[in-house]
Amino acid sequence: MVSANDVKQLREKTGAGMLDCKKALIETNGDFDKATDWLREKGISTANKKASRIATEGLINIETNGNIAVMVEVNAETDFVSKNEGFINLINKITNVVLNNEVINMDEALAINVDNGTLNDLIVSTIAKIGEKISFRRFEKLIKQDNEIFGVYLHMGGRIGVITVIQNGDKEVAKDIAMHIAAIKPKYISKEEIPSEEIEKEKKILREQALNEGKPEAIIDKMVEGRISKYYKEVCLLDQPFFKDGDINVNQYLSSKEVTVKKFIRFELGEGLEKREDNFAEEVMKQINN
Numbered sequence: 001m002v003s004a005n006d007v008k009q010l011r012e013k014t015g016a017g018m019l020d021c022k023k024a025l026i027e028t029n030g031d032f033d034k035a036t037d038w039l040r041e042k043g044i045s046t047a048n049k050k051a052s053r054i055a056t057e058g059l060i061n062i063e064t065n066g067n068i069a070v071m072v073e074v075n076a077e078t079d080f081v082s083k084n085e086g087f088i089n090l091i092n093k094i095t096n097v098v099l100n101n102e103v104i105n106m107d108e109a110l111a112i113n114v115d116n117g118t119l120n121d122l123i124v125s126t127i128a129k130i131g132e133k134i135s136f137r138r139f140e141k142l143i144k145q146d147n148e149i150f151g152v153y154l155h156m157g158g159r160i161g162v163i164t165v166i167q168n169g170d171k172e173v174a175k176d177i178a179m180h181i182a183a184i185k186p187k188y189i190s191k192e193e194i195p196s197e198e199i200e201k202e203k204k205i206l207r208e209q210a211l212n213e214g215k216p217e218a219i220i221d222k223m224v225e226g227r228i229s230k231y232y233k234e235v236c237l238l239d240q241p242f243f244k245d246g247d248i249n250v251n252q253y254l255s256s257k258e259v260t261v262k263k264f265i266r267f268e269l270g271e272g273l274e275k276r277e278d279n280f281a282e283e284v285m286k287q288i289n290n
Helices: 004-014 018-027 032-042 044-049 085-100 106-110 119-130 171-184 196-212 217-235 250-257 280-289
Strands: 057-065 068-076 134-143 148-155 160-167 245-249 260-268
Touching: 004 018, 004 032, 018 032, 057 085, 057 134, 057 148, 057 160, 068 085, 068 160, 068 260, 085 106, 085 119, 085 134, 106 119, 106 134, 119 134, 134 160, 134 260, 148 171, 160 171, 171 250, 171 260, 196 217, 245 250
Parallel strands: none
Antiparallel strands: 057 068, 068 134, 148 160, 160 260
């Protein structure tokens, strides 16, 4: 019988989670020392001790198979690890698991059986071997029709990733659009996709700006309509100047090719995460001393 006090003590000693500690004690018939070793062997105590660290480096990876494309982001603490063979093998394994299984969320993906355990077990064991926090942060799948084409682009070795789906055209056009999206960072394909509340919020901001500039009330509405067009160029793919030819916009480029963009996804490594502020010298010393 495993007591709550034993679970608590094992957690305090190893830093592992309550459920992992309970499982360790069950697996070792309540032997505290063997349970500690069991957690260490599984890499669980190591992984949990690193859980509070910040991981904003890593890689983005993309794979396609027929009409399915997958993009994943796996984070680590330093860019050293993104070049580590074990880390690269892990992100390739994760990508293939998501690509080849019908998973719709992270919990389902982590529970998939790989090798001699689950995908989560593989991540935990990799953390133990590499010695850094590793986080499988997110993934997205795109499914296309037979008459559609994927455009795939990884920038800077996996710091930005884009998948596009186009109708008509060819892989070169699809990749050009993916590269444009990587560089210019649109949020939507067209202004029709922008939620009405977002447009109204932007118009309100633009109106307040015009009032603060002392513009006459009579011309403010016209000014707002003019400035909202600039906003569309910032967030809408079709309205943006094409990155290969600034004299035309993306819509004009696509029209000349008789191509339609159906959808896209864009990941940027670590976007939205708190960044670490360690300097390079400290980073190197940490790697040497670990």
